[in-house]
Amino acid sequence: MGVKVLELISRLRILGVSLTTLALIAPLDNPHKIVYDKPIRQEYDFIVVGAGSAGAVMASRLSEDPHHSVLLLEAGEDGTVFTEVPLLTALVYGTEGYDWGFRATPDHRSCQGFKGGVCVLPRGKMLGGSSAVNGLMYIRGNRQDYDQWERLGNPGWGYEDVLPYFLKAEDNQDPRLRNSPFHAVGGPLAVSPPQYISDLGRIWLKAGLSLGYPVGDVNGALQTRFMHHQTTSKNGERWSTARGYLRGASQRHNLDILVRAPATRVIVDPVTRRAKGVVFFKGGKRYVVWARKEVILSAGAFKTPQLLKLSGVGPCHELKKFKIPCIHDLPGVGENMQSHFGVGGAEYLTNKGRGLTLLQLINPVNIFNYLFKRKGPLATNLGIEGTAFLSSPLNNVSYGVDWPDVQLLFYPLQLASDGGIIFRDFLSLSNKLWSQFSPNKFRSGFRIVPINLRPRSRGRVLLRSRNPFQDPAIQLRLFDDPWDVAVLREAGLMAEKVALSAPFRHVGARPSLVPSKFCGALGARSGPWWECQARVFSETIYHDTSTCAMGPAYDPWSVVDNQLRVYGVSGLRVVDASVMPRIISGNTNAPTIMIAEKAADLVRARWRAIALGLEPEQFVEQHVLYPHRRSGQLYDPTGPVVQFIDVLKRAGGDGEVEAEAESAVPEGVKLFGDWNGTAESSSAVTEGGQLGTPQGRSLFSGATAAAESGAELSGGLQGESCAEWAGAWSDEGDELSCGFQPTQKARVDMVTVARRKLARLLHAMQKSESLL
DSSP states (O other), X not given: OHHHXXXXXXHHHHHHHHHHHHHHXXXXXSTTOOOOOOOOOSEEEEEEEOOSTTHHHHHHHHTTSTTOOEEEEOSSBSOBGGGTSXXXXXXXXXXXXXXXXXXXXXXXXXXXXXXXXXXXXOOBOBTTGGGGTSOOBOOOOOHXXXXXXXXXXXXXXXXXXXXHHHHHHEEEOOTTTTTSTTOOXXXXXXXXXXXXXXXHHHHHHHHHHHTTOOBSOTTSSOOOEEEOOOBSEETTEEOOHIIIIIHHHTTSTTEEEESSOOXXXXXXXXXXXXXXXXXXXXXXXXXXXXXXXXXXXXXXXXHHHHHHHHTTEXXXXXXXXXXXXXXXXXXXXXXXXXXXXXXXXXXXXXXXXXXXXXXXXTOHHHHXXXXXXXXXXXXXXXXXXXXXXXXXXXXXXXXXXXXXXXXXEEESSOGGGGTTSSHHHHHTBOHHXXXXXXXXXXXXXXXXXXXESSOOOOXXXXXXXXXXXXXXXXXOOTTSSHHHHHHHHHHHHXXXXXXXXXXXXXXXXXXXXXXXTXXXXXXXXXXXXXXXXXXXXXXXXXXXXXXXXXXXXXXXTOOBOTTOBXXXXXXXXXXXXXXXXXXXXXXXXXXXXXXXXXXXXXXXXXXXXHHHTOOHHHHHXXXXXXXXXXXXXXXXXXXXXXXXXXXXXXXXXXXXXXXXXXXXXXXXXOOOOOOOOSSSTTSOBOTTSOBOOOOSOOOTTOOOOOOSSSXXXXXXXXXEEHHHHHHHHHTTTOOOOGGGSOOOOOXXXXXXXXXXXXXXXXXXXXXXXXXX
């Protein structure tokens, strides 16, 4: 009788706590109270496409100058409180409006155990972008990564030049690191130590020490070590770029933000090769907005190359297939893609009650601690509690350089700890692969994911059609180079050594030896098993970069120069992870924010030089590119201006400078068309401060432009309907239906999503004897 009473009490407690949790964390829209969808203008100085990790930074920094008008376009939503509670972020994945839900094209070499053999590639689709849905890991990479960027022909991007911009962004909350020369306080991005570490998480550091590895700051002087990594959070809450950069900036009169407004094309004049504006959709209607100075693409490694190609900038042979007029042949657009992938499925069981368990998450005390103190298990960042950077036997470290080629991620729970409710769907595991984990439902354990930090294989982002609302074809091609599989094999063996070290064995750590239907014929946890598992369970880390790589003009695969200006098109820059010439040895969010911080200074310095009558190229080089030459002092747009001896003066001696043609390549290489060196560019501003009629527009596509006057978009622009727009394109023989257009749809009901998942969870838990 007593057992039945306890069982009933247990079930009631689970149900009651779950319902209480739902009531307390109902998903509020726009949790940061960002001001958006204000009346907008026909013209802006700068248009930033994408409000993610980089775009939010760019819009915020550019709008710090009250003389600059900035428009920020975001295709997704304004955000949800579900992402602010780190552990609940998994509820957002796969939901329309918050996740792009990209999927790679099938590749028989990888992701064989996923549904349809397809790698799932979640990406944030909201203010803050992927910084609002990622694992919150604040890791910068290795100093050798950035020195390599510079050696590849990108002056100003060495470690000493980028470190000041990491510091500029950072507001470190850890008293142990705040005074470190590698960290800083006062920036917009809150960086904190983990608010909660489980008992297994504490053993993680002991395991590293037992194997002779140091413990310390992986963002410090050396990277080879174990750590409870820092997170982009504060007081147990996520700190995305939306929260850090847009919350206050959105109040400025000169910054306008539009959500649910996907950009579909950059308007590039085919004669002058100058970016003049952006086409976007809002509420199912098409709009055009014009840029007086620059268009900045921050749409990410998948969408940015797609937008460039749709705008006529990319490999001409590919554009012609889809009847897109090729304005500039740039073969590197969409090429050179590099991705971090790990080996999933290496699960380890422990004694009962160890690690992060469901009983801890639904315990009323822990829920109370999070709701009112922001502490406890609910503050964990997606279950990732530790990281380590190591060198595999294949890494050449004989010359003593600290440049690990392997990263290990530690989770204090195994894949079936949740009974298959969340992680199975989130990772899109097939039934055949899930059978490898299902016998361990609700059991205590942990998992270690080994990652190849410097892959040699290269992927591609290609167009599927000229329809901007159809996702591009993402070819990961993860294991085209067999070296990458070999590194993961060695990394897996290293992970096994850590998992079975003395500290973990003390709590009963042992491999889960459920036979694999894919790799069962191989020796369990042998080298061949790890190679097989890498191909079967290719676990994405959501680090895809380099599809618009930065490089010198003589490199045919370069897309942008060292000031992130697109070759062949003036007034157009790319600022996001796609510009990395090589993927960094670590997580990509912090480096992407750094890139945007530096890019904002590059842009502001250029236009300040022009306004002051100074030669822009030399001004930018002196004030922004090489901060280490100025003792780390960063560019201050309000500070004194150095007068250069060799400043070119316009005839007449009025002290102003006639800027030469804007160019991103060495002298003698003709890429750009006209550029008049003025702040107004292709449009005029009347004396009364009102925007005049834009001049010199040339729309190469033949699509009808938006009305230039008498327009309405919250009082600003007039849009064309989907049917009108599709008709204009279909006249050219292009098949395009309105079915792809972003019409007004019901907002995703996150409460319903959560209730369904919790209902399934409760049902599974009630059947599990391990919880009673």
